[in-house]
Amino acid sequence: MKNFLIILLISLVCVSKTFSQDTDIEESSTNEYQVEGKVFAPELASDENYKNWVQNTDILLHTGNSGIFKGFLKSDGSFVINKVPSGSFILEVHNPDYVYEQVRVEINNKGKFRARKVSHIQPSQVIQLPYPLKLKAMTTFRYFQQREQWKITDFLFSPMVLMMILPLVLLVLLPKIMNDPEAKKELENMQLPGLGSEMPDMSEMLSKFLGGGTSAPKQQVQQSERSKNKKRSNNN
Numbered sequence: 001m002k003n004f005l006i007i008l009l010i011s012l013v014c015v016s017k018t019f020s021q022d023t024d025i026e027e028s029s030t031n032e033y034q035v036e037g038k039v040f041a042p043e044l045a046s047d048e049n050y051k052n053w054v055q056n057t058d059i060l061l062h063t064g065n066s067g068i069f070k071g072f073l074k075s076d077g078s079f080v081i082n083k084v085p086s087g088s089f090i091l092e093v094h095n096p097d098y099v100y101e102q103v104r105v106e107i108n109n110k111g112k113f114r115a116r117k118v119s120h121i122q123p124s125q126v127i128q129l130p131y132p133l134k135l136k137a138m139t140t141f142r143y144f145q146q147r148e149q150w151k152i153t154d155f156l157f158s159p160m161v162l163m164m165i166l167p168l169v170l171l172v173l174l175p176k177i178m179n180d181p182e183a184k185k186e187l188e189n190m191q192l193p194g195l196g197s198e199m200p201d202m203s204e205m206l207s208k209f210l211g212g213g214t215s216a217p218k219q220q221v222q223q224s225e226r227s228k229n230k231k232r233s234n235n236n
Helices: 002-030 047-056 154-156 161-179 181-190 202-211 218-233
Strands: 033-039 057-063 066-070 078-084 087-094 098-101 103-107 113-117 133-135 137-140
Touching: 033 087, 033 103, 057 078, 066 078, 103 133
Parallel strands: 033 133
Antiparallel strands: 033 078, 057 066, 057 087, 087 103, 098 137, 103 113
16 A cells, blocks of 8 residues: 555646646746847938938848838837747838848847858858847938949940041041151151152042042043153154
């Protein structure tokens, strides 16, 4: 009888311990925490703009299971999101006019917080941030692309304009260069093959090239004169 009572007491103690452990696990798994921080407003012109900024700004805490915890800003820019379980979350400040950096918030089972930047290029990179969070606006949203404005340089450096202007510049500058005695001496000293002592007239060459060969060259004129002289000598 005594042995039976001892065994019964031991079994009751074991059952009570296991029950207490199960209750501890349930309580630890159902622990809920608060995520808090402050969002700093950009430079706004008036108090009305600040009020509109506070009203239009939401705090979104994304979970891994496509769930969202939502929070709102107080008048001083601070926020508190209640009833958040332990885990890893991405906090996002949603505002239609300003861009804020995303932050990853991690809560362990003991209630310790760790905040770090979200890097989509290097996910393994860890850059810790102070907690409670302090978030500032990075830039403003650009919903529309700015239209390109017309510039005179675009017109001047276009290929068609360059093709029209460069020949005109050559026609104006080359005669002045050829009239320069120093430039003539340099060209004579070069002694280009096939030219001999006679130097070509650059302005005539350019005019013939641009005119499409409408003017007869000197050689054709000389040949026609020689043929006429031969005919006259034969007639005589």
